[in-house]
Amino acid sequence: MEKFKCLFSIGIFGALGGICRYLIGLQLDYRGDLLVNLLGCFLLGFLTYFWLNFREIANWLSLGLGTGFVGSFTTFSSFCLDNLKLLLAGQNLALLLYLLISIAGGWIAALIGIKAGTEIGRRFSQSGEEDD
Amino acid sequence: MMIGLGAALGSIGRYLITIRLKKVSGWPLATLLINLSGAFALGLLFGLNLLPDVYKILGIGFFGGYTTFSTFNVELLALHHSQARRLELFYGLTSYLGGLLLVTLGFWSSKMF
Numbered sequence: 423m424e425k426f427k428c429l430f431s432i433g434i435f436g437a438l439g440g441i442c443r444y445l446i447g448l449q450l451d452y453r454g455d456l457l458v459n460l461l462g463c464f465l466l467g468f469l470t471y472f473w474l475n476f477r478e479i480a481n482w483l484s485l486g487l488g489t490g491f492v493g494s495f496t497t498f499s500s501f502c503l504d505n506l507k508l509l510l511a512g513q514n515l516a517l518l519l520y521l522l523i524s525i526a527g528g529w530i531a532a533l534i535g536i537k538a539g540t541e542i543g544r545r546f547s548q549s550g551e552e553d554d
Numbered sequence: 555m556m557i558g559l560g561a562a563l564g565s566i567g568r569y570l571i572t573i574r575l576k577k578v579s580g581w582p583l584a585t586l587l588i589n590l591s592g593a594f595a596l597g598l599l600f601g602l603n604l605l606p607d608v609y610k611i612l613g614i615g616f617f618g619g620y621t622t623f624s625t626f627n628v629e630l631l632a633l634h635h636s637q638a639r640r641l642e643l644f645y646g647l648t649s650y651l652g653g654l655l656l657v658t659l660g661f662w663s664s665k666m667f
Contacts, residue, residue, distance in 0.1 A: 432569050433562035440561020440619045462624035470628055494565045498589040498621035499596035502657035525650065532627040
């Protein structure tokens with residue numbers, strides 16, 4: 423039952439993540455993928471390390487938001503295909519920029535997310551203890 | 555709406571593969587295999603000139619939800635923080651080079667149909 427709840431949650435949140443990615447992509451094309459990927463790296467880093475301080479968080483919720491929503495919001499396959507499309511269109515400068523910003527930006531965004539999540543999570547859990 | 559269904563199934567598939575493979579290896583093999591297979595499949599789908607709605611459900615929905623950029627980067631940093639710098643570099647290089655190679659291979663194989 424618990425496993426079903428997790429799968430259901432990942433499915434629902436995953437659907438939302440995919441729809442959000444699609445809607446942003448409609449407006450921005452491959453720049454949309456860049457935006458969702460960088461934003462998602464920050465968010466997943468933040469959530470993953472924020473929750474380390476809260477053991478009581480329900481499994482289905484953390485899996486739904488992290489693995490489901492953010493995991494589905496970001497995409498590796500479209501990132502690869504965007505590069506191929508830019509290559510086929512002969513947009514070499516855009517291709518180079520897209521690659522570099524994705525690779526360096528994704529790493530840095532995840533790093534900032536992890537640092538922020540760790541720090542804010544620690545403060546939250548401390549203030550929670552003081553209240554007790 | 556149909557994109558959501560594709561993304562839901564893709565996310566569940568990614569999760570099931572990940573929990574199955576996590577026990578086997580100490581490094582993010584699951585995400586690597588998911589991202590590389592997804593890159594190949596999307597290249598193939600893109601090259602097949604499917605009906606726009608079918609492409610949206612399968613390509614943007616399913617394979618978009620199946621592969622992930624965020625988990626990949628957070629895993630890179632986890633390796634970085636546990637001082638596994640070589641493994642981090644190896645994981646990063648195989649993902650990026652492999653992904654770009656496989657999306658091209660997928661696109662190229664679609665032209666054989």
